[in-house]
Amino acid sequence: MRTAITLCQVPEAAAGPFVFHQPLTESFPLAKEIGFDDVELFLPGPNHVSVSEIKSLADKHGLGIAAVGTGAGMVKHGLSLTDPSLEKRIAALDFIEQMIAFGGQLGAPAILGSMQGKWGGEVSKDQALEWLADALRIAGKTAAKFNVPFIYEPLNRYETNHINRLTDGADFIEANSLDNIVLLADLFHMNIEETDLAASLRAAGKHVGHVHYADSNRRAMGLGHTNPAPIVDALKEIGYQGHLSAEILPLPDPITAAKETIKSIRSVW
Numbered sequence: 001m002r003t004a005i006t007l008c009q010v011p012e013a014a015a016g017p018f019v020f021h022q023p024l025t026e027s028f029p030l031a032k033e034i035g036f037d038d039v040e041l042f043l044p045g046p047n048h049v050s051v052s053e054i055k056s057l058a059d060k061h062g063l064g065i066a067a068v069g070t071g072a073g074m075v076k077h078g079l080s081l082t083d084p085s086l087e088k089r090i091a092a093l094d095f096i097e098q099m100i101a102f103g104g105q106l107g108a109p110a111i112l113g114s115m116q117g118k119w120g121g122e123v124s125k126d127q128a129l130e131w132l133a134d135a136l137r138i139a140g141k142t143a144a145k146f147n148v149p150f151i152y153e154p155l156n157r158y159e160t161n162h163i164n165r166l167t168d169g170a171d172f173i174e175a176n177s178l179d180n181i182v183l184l185a186d187l188f189h190m191n192i193e194e195t196d197l198a199a200s201l202r203a204a205g206k207h208v209g210h211v212h213y214a215d216s217n218r219r220a221m222g223l224g225h226t227n228p229a230p231i232v233d234a235l236k237e238i239g240y241q242g243h244l245s246a247e248i249l250p251l252p253d254p255i256t257a258a259k260e261t262i263k264s265i266r267s268v269w
Contacts, residue, residue: 001235002037003265004066004245005258009043012075017188017218018042019250019257024049028057034255035262038064040245041108044072046098051105058106066243067151067210068103070096071114080117081135082128082162093135097142104146111184111210112139113153118161125161132162133176140180151210153184156192164193166200170207182209186247191216191226198234205238213244213261219251220260232268244269 007027008018020027031039039058043049058065073079079092092115100110119128136152143150154169155162163169169183185201185208194200201208215224222228246261 001241001269002064002066002243003035003262004038004040004243005031005034005036005261006040006042006245006247007031009041009048010072010076013042013071016075017214017247017249019246019248019254021250021254024054024057028061028063030255030258032061032063034258036063036258038066038243040066040069040243040247041103042069042071043102044076045095046102051102054106065103065106065108066245067109067111068099068106069111069113070099071111073099074114074117080115081112082117082119082123082131084122089131089135093138096135096139100139100142100146100150104143104148107146107148109143109148109151109182109210110139111151111153112136113155113184114159116152116155116160116162120161129162129172133172133178136178136181137176140178144180149180149182149209151184152181153186154189154193155186156189158192159189164189166190166194166204166208170204173207183207184210184212186212186214187221187226187231188212188214188216188218188248197226198230201231201234202238208235208238208240208242210242211235211240211244212247213265214246214248218249220246220248220257221264222260223251223257228264228268
């Protein structure tokens with residue numbers, strides 16, 4: 001298991017659950033100083049910074065790249081994989097494939113969260129899920145070219161009406177025979193949707209490929225109501241070897257949030 005913390009460079013996500021928003025030349029050394037193994041990048045797009053610049057920063061500070069987010073495609077460009085517009089769906093998939101390639105060159109998988117969109121209006125649930133499955137099939141194949149998986153994140157009901165629970169995500173992968181797709185278990189979303197977080201992790205088992213380590217209020221673990229011990233026990237039982245990544249609100253301030261995350265992980269793992 002490795003630890004990671006989110007570094008955001010998207011102005012439109014300034015109020016989002018990302019810890020460090022300063023220039024990468026400042027946030028990389030901060031992440032290292034506080035004790036994280038790796039960083040998770042949330043960038044405006046694949047051309048915001050070069051792969052070589054990220055490699056240089058990672059090497060300089062002894063950090064790996066845990067994953068790259070694709071959410072800027074939604075928050076910055078208004079794109080989703082289930083938009084009624086064919087043109088926008090094509091643009092959304094193209095954006096995601098570019099982010100897969102960017103992350104792949106760093107040995108990091110890309111994450112699909114908000115860009116999955118929602119169904120409703122002229123788009124039925126069945127149609128939206130068919131589009132989603134088709135896009136995930138393509139994304140999985142693209143990611144495989146870089147020897148990384150593609151990460152799909154079930155979100156809570158307020159952010160999507162596609163798939164909200166981890167076990168439903170696992171069923172969706174299996175029902176559609178989706179290769180090279182793993183699930184992101186975001187503990188904040190799970191606190192809203194799951195009856196028992198540990199039981200859901202055990203049930204999803206082999207499909208769990210990434211974890212966002214957040215408390216019930218989306219603050220650092222230890223600043224809300226979640227008991228991380230049974231969650232970590234479940235992760236150990238399923239043989240989880242991925243990241244515990246802090247995609248959390250930078251409260252009460254970024255440094256405290258980061259330090260509380262490391263403190264919590266060290267206390268239970």
